[in-house]
Amino acid sequence: MPMPVNEHLRSVWTPRERAFFVDSGEGTKSSGHFTIWRPGSASERFLLIALVVGALAVGPLSAAFGPMWAPLVLLAPIILFGGLRLRPPGLVVLLAAAAISVVHGTVATGLHVVPLLVIAVVVLLAVRLASYRDNVGIRGMRGGRLLADLRDRLKTINRIAPLPRGWGCKAVTRQAPGSLFSADLTLSHQAGDRLEVALVDVSGKGTDAASRALMIAGALGGLLGTVPAERFLAASNAYLLDQPELEGIVTALHLSLDLSTGGYTIRCAGHPPAARLAPGSGTWHLSDAHGIALGVTDDAEWIPEKGSLAKGDALMLFTDGMWDPRLGLDSGVDRLLGEAESLVTKGYKEAGNLAKSLAGKRDDCALVLIWRT
Structure with missing residues (x-):
């Protein structure tokens, strides 16, 4: 339903916010949002006035x-600047003032195509910025700070005790x-x-997967050590099935390791298998643990593998x-294990070089190496 004209005019001076609701019961569920008005801050109003006055002054000058x-x-x-700091209703007023100024200046000095083209491009950019930032509820440069904070939180989560x-x-x-x-956790x-230790791969990469990765990391990180291994x-799996929005x-891969005896259990959910190296053999052997990916079905089973590290x-x-996607799973794993055999002579601490030399150029990657000394 279109917003009445009086509400459009009101929204220029008084910010409106969307409140979301969910109704459920009797076997049905519905959701939506409604508008609430909040008092506008003096700084927002002063900024709008200053920008409008500045825009109106350019034409006469x-x-x-x-x-x-x-x-x-x-x-x-x-x-x-208005596109960065103003809400869309305020930006419309600013653009109207700019249009008046352009008409005034063009009538007085004649038509100059290049400045008008520059202004048109900037208008499109400002409208795009204002609409995007209004959708996510940010102003100015705070969006960059939010992304940086999200990145730092994901880095904090990706750690080994x-x-x-x-x-x-x-x-x-x-x-x-x-x-x-990175969507690899x-x-x-x-x-x-x-x-x-849980090594988790969330489909997607970069900003597209960041919000899902953060939600999944928080949930699975809370389960790790809280529920039995x-x-x-x-x-x-139950959590992901209960969150259909996490598409x-x-x-x-889940590893449960007894640090006193070296006994371990590995469970795999649709992930590339873990590998074990025994120095006596000098070769890596893939784990037989297997099972379906998480969030697919509620009756999934995961066959574990148990062993002991000497x-x-x-x-x-x-x-x-950790390999170019064009190689495929089998070829990629073979290449990784072949390169990893050098760790026997160079030392396990050189594992970081594998990520530098082998990692695919278009995807996130993660590697965890645990050894007994």
Whole structure:
């Protein structure tokens, strides 16, 4: 239903906010939103007045001093700043003032095509900025700060708990080139001699997957160490099935390791298998743990693999971003394991170089290497 004219006029001076609601009961569910009005701040109103006055002044100044000293293109920064700081109703008023100024200046000094084209491009950009920022509820440059905060939170989540003497770990997470975020997550929890690690791959990459990755990391990170290790994948699966808005595939590797004995259990949910290296053999062996990806069906089962790490043994968990996607799963894993054999002579701490040299150029990647010294 279109908004009445009086509400359009009111929204220029008094901000309106959307409140969301959900109704459920009797087997039905509906949702929507309604508008509430809040008092406008003095700074918002002063900014609107200042920008409108500035825009209206450009035309008369251009007519008085000529386009050489007061060109109409001076409207461009005013309009662009308005797109960053004003809500769409206020921007409409500013654009109307700019149009009046353009007409005034053009009548007085004649038609100049280039300045008008520049102003037209800036108007389109300002409208796009204002509408986008209004949809997400941000003003000015706060959007950049929000993205930076989201990135820092994801980095904080991707960590491994400190290990006791006799154990070593190397964890590497890298986002896709040109992206601020990684949708590959490394979660861990340590309580006493029990270490749990979950390597999670959320479908998508970069900003598109950032919000889903943060939600999933918070939920699965809360489950890790809270529910019994054998129930972690089942609890994670139940959570994702209960969140239909979290679209896409989520795969995971879950490791439960006893730091006192070296005994471990690996569970796999649609993820590339873990690998184990025993120095006596000098080769990596893939885990037989397998199962369906998370969030697909409520009757999923995950077949675990149990084993024990002796001194010098290592476990490697990784995502499919560790190789070029054109290689495919089997070829990519073979290449990774072939390169990883060099860790026997170079040392496990050199695992970070694998991510640098092998990781695909278009995807996120993560690698976790745990060894017993």
